[in-house]
Amino acid sequence: MAPLNTPPLSIPIRTGDDFIFENPAVSHQLGVDRNDMVAPDVSRVLVIYTGGTIGMKHTPEHGYIPLPNYLAESLSKVQRFHDPQSSSSINRPGLSRCSSSESLDSLSESKSKEFGAITNTVKAVEQDGQIKTFQLPSLITPVKYTPLLDSCDITMADWVRIADDIQANYQLYDAFIVLHGTDTMAYTASALSFMMEELGKTVIITGSQVPLTEVRNDAVENLLGALTIAGHFVIPEVTLYFGKKLYRGNRTSKISAVDFEAFDSPNLSALVNVGINIDVNWPLVLRPTHIARFHVNTELNPNVGSLRLFPGISDSTIRAFLAPPLQGVVLETFGAGNAPCRPDLLKALKEASDRGVVIVNCTQCRKGLVTDAYATGKQLASAGVVPGADMTAECALTKLAYLLGKSPNNPDYVRRMMTKNLRGELTVRTPYQRFSASTNRTNLLVNILMKFAARSKVAVRKELEDEDQDLTMSVEEEMLAQKALGPVLLCSAAGSNDLEGLRLLVESMEEMINLNCVDYDGRIPLHVACREGHFRIVEYLLLHGSSIHLRDRSGHTPLFDAVLEKHADVVALLREAGAHLAESEINDMGPIWFKAIKTNNLKWVQVALNAGFDVNWCDPIEGRHGLDIAVCLGRLSMFKVLLSHPTVNVKSVDNWGMSILDKIELLKKKSNLDVDTSKKISIQTLEEMEILIKNKSN
Known part of the structure; x- marks a missing residue:
């Protein structure tokens, strides 16, 4: 028992019919900097439930099996996962993905909304390709696939189906969550990352090792963490959330069949770490580099495979594996991309490469990359094998299917693109060696401004005290100064049409610059430039990673501001970049x-x-x-x-x-x-x- 003078952890305060809990951890979280969060009070998140352990039920006959509507009914009993003010959300647990009359026809196509009800519009892509629109009374609207899929049974057609559903609802929702089985989750995350071109919104894939209905599970934390990130941040990537970490999807691999931390991204740090605070590693988040609309590429080539080398592998095994109709293969080699240098093996690889088969060299190791530092690696390259850098085998396989689907008759183009960084899937090697003591100008401008502001105070102090003053800044002070000055300087340059000043800021602060930082009203520099109609500023911001989907505290995007002020040229540019009105x-x-x-x-x-x-x-x-x-x-x-x-x-x-x-x-x-x-x-x-x-x- 705690001493009498120990304050309780949570103190309930009754206000009307609600309880408010005062909790030190919650109070700390509420007091942190929210400048990186989405401003509107309510974000629309579409949850697509494909199947997997998270929604399974244990039965004596078959063990854990997926059951229709079981997950939605379970979620409706947990208050944090549904709207407690809407009783109808419990009665309508989900929207089926397929065209069965029991699921879709039971929901009327919306013409009018019940007054006062919170509803979300959902579009479902039918098996015949038609799109139907429905209204569901839920803040987080579930779309359930029928039949529910075990992740082991996922095919490329299912990847296309998921991507099509996201594309159909892209303008209706702020973010998307895909509930998926863990066994092939890394493959799906990698495939979707390539299929979704010019993605501007958050897509998170998650699941669990233990079903939601078990007393002890990881499903609640994984789903709740994914919902929190999806509802508060714009991270325009296909990501994977597991074990309180958000990873870039095409960098992940499943590393454990029994642990709650089942996934890892060995060659890239997590994009988000969830604890008491939610820390986003913004310099790692991908940013757009050209202006184009969101598009889904559904052409995937199924004639790809993965071959793991082992000591003593025969050339006949390799020849049989590389036989037609195979067009692409991931060769999982030893160490840093090494393989047996036997002439018969190299000859088999060379013959397949000359025939048009694209062979990509990936390491079997969890961490590291393929290099040509060893003689065996150079011999593979001379046989036409493409180095896969630090791509995972899952990523390389889906990237091959994506590129061969776009250009099935151009293997040279596919080989060239396999070495390019398309979605952050590989690390681009610098041509020079990096040293930790190299000059870094990241906070140069901030330091100059802060030291300039301190000159007058130092001069006065020197007159009163004959002591040397320390003008150095701690890392925390530099970050605070950057957060305080960044929005002011960027928004000022955007509002005054100062393109040169904006360029100077971006070049001075390098990768630490956040063009999506917000001012006191939740506006980013793109909001300001669009309202003022500064076309060149808008174009520059779009080309350097500014998000077209961020909303200010009024819930408005930059496109809304451009329309209000009748800036037709800015509106056309934003639409070209994929902007739309919510x-x-x-x-x-x-x-x-x-x-x-x-x-x-x-x-x-x-x-x-x-x-x-x-x-x-x-x-x-x-x-x-x-x-x-x-x-x-x-x-x-x-x-x-x-x-x-x-x-x-x-x-x-x-x-x-x-x-x-x-x-x-x-x-x-x-x-x-x-x-x-x-x-x-x-x-x-x-x-x-x-x-x-x-x-x-x-």
């Missing part, structure tokens, strides 16, 4: 949309449409659309602009049950009776609108 942003922009239609602001409306604003958006109270506003005010030119949009719906009705044609007929009658000509809409205008509507509907 569903909440479209609702925030709705009243501004109606105002622009009322005032006949054609330029703003066109910019909003170019940004991806929904031309069929309606207000939630009366259900009016933009076309309704244009008709009721007689804005013929605006009406034509809206009607020319390819997705406009001319057959919609408002909440009073009136269509656009009904409103035109009503206005015709009113025009004949209205005495005030200043507010009257001409019959000719109404008739022209009516003809245009009928032509569009036909």
Whole structure:
């Protein structure tokens, strides 16, 4: 028993119907710097449940087996994993991935939301390729595959299915979590990292060694940790979360079948370490280097394999393995890329390479890389074997399938690209030797500013005290100064269109610069540049890793700011980079949309449409659309602009049950009776609108 004077760990304070717990660990976490977090209060995370141990149930006959809806029902009983204010979320545990009538047809396609209910839009890709849209009453919306897959049975077709589901829901969610079995999780993480080109959002793959329903398990911590990271940070990579660490997916391997720390990334440090604090290693996080939209490549070549060398392996074994239709192979060699130097073995490899088979040399060791420092390694290279650097065997295999799928008839191109760093899967060797004592200018600018600010104080002190003052800064002081000055300097340069100053900051602070640092209002430099319409600054920021998906404290992306200020060129550039308006942003922009239609602001409306604003958006109270506003005010030119949009719906009705044609007929009658000509809409205008509507509907 603790002494009486020992403070309790948690003190519950009752406020209304809720309990608030004062906890030292929680208080410490709440007091840390949140500048790297996503600003909005609610993030939308799509959880895709493919199968695996995490959702299995133990049965006497078959042991642990996956059961439909078992995971969702289990999660609904744990308050931290569902919305406690929405009782309906328990009754609708999940959305099935396949087209079975029991799962999809039981959920009605959404036309209207129940007032006050928190719902998320989910798109499901059917087996015939069609996409259906549903509303699920859940903050974290699960998409369940049917049948649930054991990770040992995962195929390349399943990788394509996962990638397609993420692409279909890409604009609806801030982040994605894939629940997966552990046996082939590293393969799936590597494959998705290559398939998802120009990824700008967080994708986390996780699972567990012990099912969620067991008393002692790792499922709760893995899922909760993945949800926390996905909901708070924008890490635009395919990652793997396990054992309180977030790894780059294509750097991981499963190292244990019995430990909770089942995965490791031996050649690259973890991107995130989760403890009392959540520490993100931002210099390691990949950043975009060119402007392009998110795209999924679904062409994977299945004619690949992996061959692990062993002492005394025969040339006949190698020839049989390399026989057609094999087009790519990962050769797992000894040490730093060494293999037997027997002539018969090298001849077999050379013949296969000349035939067009791409052979990649990867080490069997957990840690290290393939080099040509030894004679045996050089002989493999002369036989046409490509060095795989420090790629894992799982990564090299999926990279081969990806590249051979894109260029199946160009082995030289595939060999060349296998040595390139595409998704952070390998370490690029520098041409010179590095020394720890080399000059580092990372905090040069910060030190100059801090020492300059200290000069006046030092001068005064020297007059009063005849002592030398220590002007050195600790590492902690430098980091604090960098965090304090970085957002101010970057946002100032972005707002004043100072491209040279921005370049100086980036070059001076090198890899430690964080172009996604936020100011007091949660805005990054890209927000500021987009609002001001500085095209060159926006382009520079995009090319140096600034995120188009980060939102400020109002929940708005840089694209939202560019639309508000009618910067058409900036909007076009952001859209080219894959920016889109979130569903909440479209609702925030709705009243501004109606105002622009009322005032006949054609330029703003066109910019909003170019940004991806929904031309069929309606207000939630009366259900009016933009076309309704244009008709009721007689804005013929605006009406034509809206009607020319390819997705406009001319057959919609408002909440009073009136269509656009009904409103035109009503206005015709009113025009004949209205005495005030200043507010009257001409019959000719109404008739022209009516003809245009009928032509569009036909």
